[in-house]
Amino acid sequence: MGNLELIVEKHSERIHHGIEVLPSLRHGLPEGLGNKRWTAELILATYEMALTGDLPKNGLEYRTGNSGGGFDVLGWKNNGFARIDQESVDLSIPLNKREDGKKITIPLPIYGGGMSFGSISLNFMLARARAAKRLDTFMSTGEGGYPDEIVPYRDHVITQVATGMFGVREETIQYAPIVEFKYAQGAKPGLGGHLLADKVTSEVAKMRESSMFTSLYSPFPFHSVYSVEDHKKHVDWIKTVNPRALVSVKVSTPTDVDMVAIGSYYAGANIIHIDGGYGGTGAAPEIAKKNIAMPIEYAIPKVHDYLVSEGVRDDVVLIASGGIRTADDIAKAIALGADGCVVATAEAVAVGCTHCGNCERGRGCQVGITTTDPELSRFIDPEWGETRIVNLFTAWSKRLRSILAGFGLESVRDLRGRRDLLVRYK
Amino acid sequence: MVLDPETVKPSKYERFRIETKPTPHVYQIPNKFDVSARKVRLAAMLVREAFQFKLNKEVVLSRPCIYGVFGGRFGGFKPLKHKCVGCMRCVQEYPHIMTVKHSDSYKRLGDSFWTPEAVFTIWNEASTGKIPVKGMGYKGAFGGEGFDGIWTDMSEIVRPTRDGVYGREYISTSVDVGRKPTSVDFSKIDRSSPTITIPVPIIFDKLPAGSGDVRAAVGIAAEKLGTFYVSRQRTPFDFGPASLIPVGDEESIQELVERPSAIVEYDAEKSDLFEKLAGALPSSIVIARVPLREDAGMVACKLTRQGVHGLHLYGDYHGQDYSKEPKHISASLKEVHQQLVKEGLRDQVTIIASGGITLAEHVPKAIICGADLVGIDTTILVALQSEFRGETRDRANCQMKPRKIDPEWGAQRLVNLFGVWHDQLIEILSAMGMRDVRRLRGDIGRSMMDAELREQSFKGIAWAT
Ligand code: SF4
Ligand code: SF4
Numbered sequence: 001m002g003n004l005e006l007i008v009e010k011h012s013e014r015i016h017h018g019i020e021v022l023p024s025l026r027h028g029l030p031e032g033l034g035n036k037r038w039t040a041e042l043i044l045a046t047y048e049m050a051l052t053g054d055l056p057k058n059g060l061e062y063r064t065g066n067s068g069g070g071f072d073v074l075g076w077k078n079n080g081f082a083r084i085d086q087e088s089v090d091l092s093i094p095l096n097k098r099e100d101g102k103k104i105t106i107p108l109p110i111y112g113g114g115m116s117f118g119s120i121s122l123n124f125m126l127a128r129a130r131a132a133k134r135l136d137t138f139m140s141t142g143e144g145g146y147p148d149e150i151v152p153y154r155d156h157v158i159t160q161v162a163t164g165m166f167g168v169r170e171e172t173i174q175y176a177p178i179v180e181f182k183y184a185q186g187a188k189p190g191l192g193g194h195l196l197a198d199k200v201t202s203e204v205a206k207m208r209e210s211s212m213f214t215s216l217y218s219p220f221p222f223h224s225v226y227s228v229e230d231h232k233k234h235v236d237w238i239k240t241v242n243p244r245a246l247v248s249v250k251v252s253t254p255t256d257v258d259m260v261a262i263g264s265y266y267a268g269a270n271i272i273h274i275d276g277g278y279g280g281t282g283a284a285p286e287i288a289k290k291n292i293a294m295p296i297e298y299a300i301p302k303v304h305d306y307l308v309s310e311g312v313r314d315d316v317v318l319i320a321s322g323g324i325r326t327a328d329d330i331a332k333a334i335a336l337g338a339d340g341c342v343v344a345t346a347e348a349v350a351v352g353c354t355h356c357g358n359c360e361r362g363r364g365c366q367v368g369i370t371t372t373d374p375e376l377s378r379f380i381d382p383e384w385g386e387t388r389i390v391n392l393f394t395a396w397s398k399r400l401r402s403i404l405a406g407f408g409l410e411s412v413r414d415l416r417g418r419r420d421l422l423v424r425y426k
Numbered sequence: 427m428v429l430d431p432e433t434v435k436p437s438k439y440e441r442f443r444i445e446t447k448p449t450p451h452v453y454q455i456p457n458k459f460d461v462s463a464r465k466v467r468l469a470a471m472l473v474r475e476a477f478q479f480k481l482n483k484e485v486v487l488s489r490p491c492i493y494g495v496f497g498g499r500f501g502g503f504k505p506l507k508h509k510c511v512g513c514m515r516c517v518q519e520y521p522h523i524m525t526v527k528h529s530d531s532y533k534r535l536g537d538s539f540w541t542p543e544a545v546f547t548i549w550n551e552a553s554t555g556k557i558p559v560k561g562m563g564y565k566g567a568f569g570g571e572g573f574d575g576i577w578t579d580m581s582e583i584v585r586p587t588r589d590g591v592y593g594r595e596y597i598s599t600s601v602d603v604g605r606k607p608t609s610v611d612f613s614k615i616d617r618s619s620p621t622i623t624i625p626v627p628i629i630f631d632k633l634p635a636g637s638g639d640v641r642a643a644v645g646i647a648a649e650k651l652g653t654f655y656v657s658r659q660r661t662p663f664d665f666g667p668a669s670l671i672p673v674g675d676e677e678s679i680q681e682l683v684e685r686p687s688a689i690v691e692y693d694a695e696k697s698d699l700f701e702k703l704a705g706a707l708p709s710s711i712v713i714a715r716v717p718l719r720e721d722a723g724m725v726a727c728k729l730t731r732q733g734v735h736g737l738h739l740y741g742d743y744h745g746q747d748y749s750k751e752p753k754h755i756s757a758s759l760k761e762v763h764q765q766l767v768k769e770g771l772r773d774q775v776t777i778i779a780s781g782g783i784t785l786a787e788h789v790p791k792a793i794i795c796g797a798d799l800v801g802i803d804t805t806i807l808v809a810l811q812s813e814f815r816g817e818t819r820d821r822a823n824c825q826m827k828p829r830k831i832d833p834e835w836g837a838q839r840l841v842n843l844f845g846v847w848h849d850q851l852i853e854i855l856s857a858m859g860m861r862d863v864r865r866l867r868g869d870i871g872r873s874m875m876d877a878e879l880r881e882q883s884f885k886g887i888a889w890a891t
């Protein structure tokens with residue numbers, strides 16, 4: 001074994017061991033870890049769940065962060081309900097509620113959000129795809145193209161079509177059970193994508209059909225779409241190339257997010273995916289993340305109520321993302337009116353992300369998640385990553401079942417819009 | 427028609443841009459993170475790894491830090507703390523050895539309003555001239571009070587194409603300062619008051635404390651940026667005299683006449699000087715400084731009817747107004763703006779808002795609340811590495827002490843700050859599909875308020891008992 005191999009192996013083993021040991025709190029709560037949204041406890045709890053597939057048993061807070069608002073000030077009513085056996089609770093949700101088109105059901109109300117090849121390492125992408133297959137759910141390619149290595153998982157991979165059209169080809173549309181149009185994203189609502197030159201290695205450039213080490217911009221918005229009618233043409237285009245595909249429309253959360261949702265529905269979307277302003281994984285200007293578009297907690301009820309009032313709520317799937325960190329966040333999002341959630345950051349935390357935000361610095365992520373550095377990328381072995389992500393979602397499923405069983409609800413579908421089960425904290 | 431390249435004159439058009447360049451700190455800033463290793467355990471680990479990797483030096487000494495914190499001569503025994511970005515990999519790899527935390531000197535930065543994070547943001551913006559960018563989502567508190575409780579809108583599809591900082595179509599950040607008559611009276615056309623266009627909706631307000639160096643830096647920067655700076659100092663400085671907005675009073679009128687400025691301000695609270703100043707300085711724009719408090723709307727309407735060309739509405743340096751029960755200037759600005767709108771006066775005057783404008787996002791938010799442009803104050807001193815000596819809230823007793831600086835260095839730091847704030851303003855405008863910052867003024871419909879959304883979206887959810 002050469003020195004480089006030894007070095008990668010040494011650090012890889014150490015990182016993996018470290019994230020197994022840290023949740024035990026044997027070395028205390030690391031002071032510099034975390035922030036208001038992803039607190040140190042929440043990060044460690046996520047490491048623990050990704051290790052054991054179970055909820056933490058040592059009192060680590062795994063349900064909420066400390067942001068002082070949104071999901072963090074919502075809790076559950078805790079009396080007057082007849083508990084049922086949690087094993088009997090059904091967590092599955094359908095992803096197509098229209099009469100036509102393929103019926104797809106996922107066994108838990110979660111799938112993986114778009115993180116593009118180039119912004120994340122291939123190994124992490126593979127880990128996500130493998131986990132999606134094992135869980136019988138989906139992950140999205142993001143806008144960076146469709147590497148050959150994930151083709152074997154194509155029944156569980158959503159092809160994203162974004163404004164840069166990177167890697168959007170006939171075959172990648174035809175592979176996809178679901179095609180996702182990304183109109184906007186929570187990390188930078190209303191702004192285009194930007195992959196810094198350093199990350200555009202030869203593989204990334206090849207995938208995106210661009211030049212090496214040249215910054216890549218995805219414009220905003222789709223320059224061919226300025227109306228719902230234009231959007232309908234987009235949907236028709238996909239349906240022509242792949243008539244079996246379901247169509248998801250990913251939008252951000254502007255003041256008129258309810259109008260955007262209904263427009264997307266009438267244009268033929270099977271899934272309306274709203275991505276709140278506080279979330280996202282991609283590097284983005286700080287000003288955008290904090291200040292543009294409303295948080296998902298406020299957007300879900302607005303859209304849900306509007307779709308109900310328009311009489312179409314049961315014909316379309318509403319998926320929420322952008323700041324969903326825990327099983328409790330998912331359950332709260334559903335109680336506020338979503339059918340299910342998309343998560344991405346939590347998957348990164350499962351494989352060692354510290355939510356430090358340095359993804360775009362220097363060589364990229366120090367633990368191999370958001371990097372194209374050949375050495376750092378190897379810290380994530382796809383099989384190891386797959387197991388961690390599956391474990392995390394398994395632990396989350398247990399928590400979801402426990403919440404639902406506590407309310408006597410047999411299916412997660414019965415939780416949708418049940419705001420009466422929530423309480424607010426000051 | 428075929429154009430002859432010989433006869434076609436090159437266009438004089440120059441797209442507006444602010445020339446930023448790296449301008450490093452001259453005074454050492456605190457390390458954000460404190461990195462330390464338990465030395466005995468570190469030594470033991472090195473011995474253990476030496477055995478494990480059979481004294482293979484390259485492998486044994488390969489460090490967990492990709493930022494070079496352990497790249498000094500003594501490695502982990504003497505970490506180069508200034509390089510730490512808090513990624514926590516060393517703690518992940520060696521939890522029994524390493525500790526990384528926010529340093530005490532970092533935590534002590536600022537005061538009850540200026541958080542350490544905000545101070546670092548301004549320092550970074552002024553030194554690099556680059557927009558702060560980070561990955562993995564937002565990391566701060568949810569919504570909040572004042573400007574934190576406001577989100578700006580974005581437009582999904584139906585909108586003009588964007589410019590963004592990467593430049594396609596032009597987004598204007600220019601604003602006009604001065605009185606705008608509602609109709610044209612040709613008989614008085616020569617006497618109509620002037621207006622001035624400035625390229626970015628930001629001016630430098632009066633400094634709470636300042637040395638000659640600091641004032642010179644502000645003057646040079648204002649001139650370079652095509653903006654203005656307010657100063658009570660009567661004598662025009664050697665730097666940027668054309669950009670000076672003097673604050674006039676009874677005694678200084680003669681001096682102002684001798685050295686006229688394009689814009690003058692006066693304290694409306696202290697004196698009713700408008701007629702005198704406007705009479706003596708017919709080609710100047712006369713702006714009344716008005717403290718924001720309960721009666722500010724009434725005062726603003728009165729002054730506008732009287733004919734003032736602009737209102738400079740201010741709160742304290744922490745962004746609170748001077749009402750008996752102080753509230754954030756975002757709320758009082760909205761009230762003044764709305765009262766002027768109701769009285770049909772708003773379009774006649776320019777509103778400058780200042781007090782607590784300390785981050786780039788405060789500029790569009792103050793404009794949404796009704797200002798045309800903003801003034802910055804303590805932010806200037808932070809960019810110029812002044813020292814916090816206590817609370818900075820009180821305009822008359824702000825505990826911030828300027829340090830000695832080279833005015834040219836200081837000017838470039840302020841130019842960088844403007845460059846970065848300009849780019850961030852463009853990000854906000856482009857997300858909204860707006861091509862002109864003037865359209866943003868008072869457009870509350872393109873914003874979302876935490877308090878309102880909370881009540882709408884969480885309606886019917888019971889309070890926990
Ligand atoms: S750099 Fe790595 S650990 Fe840090 S936030 Fe980005 S992905 Fe997570
Ligand atoms: S926290 Fe990260 S940057 Fe800081 S010393 Fe440790 S490894 Fe280096």
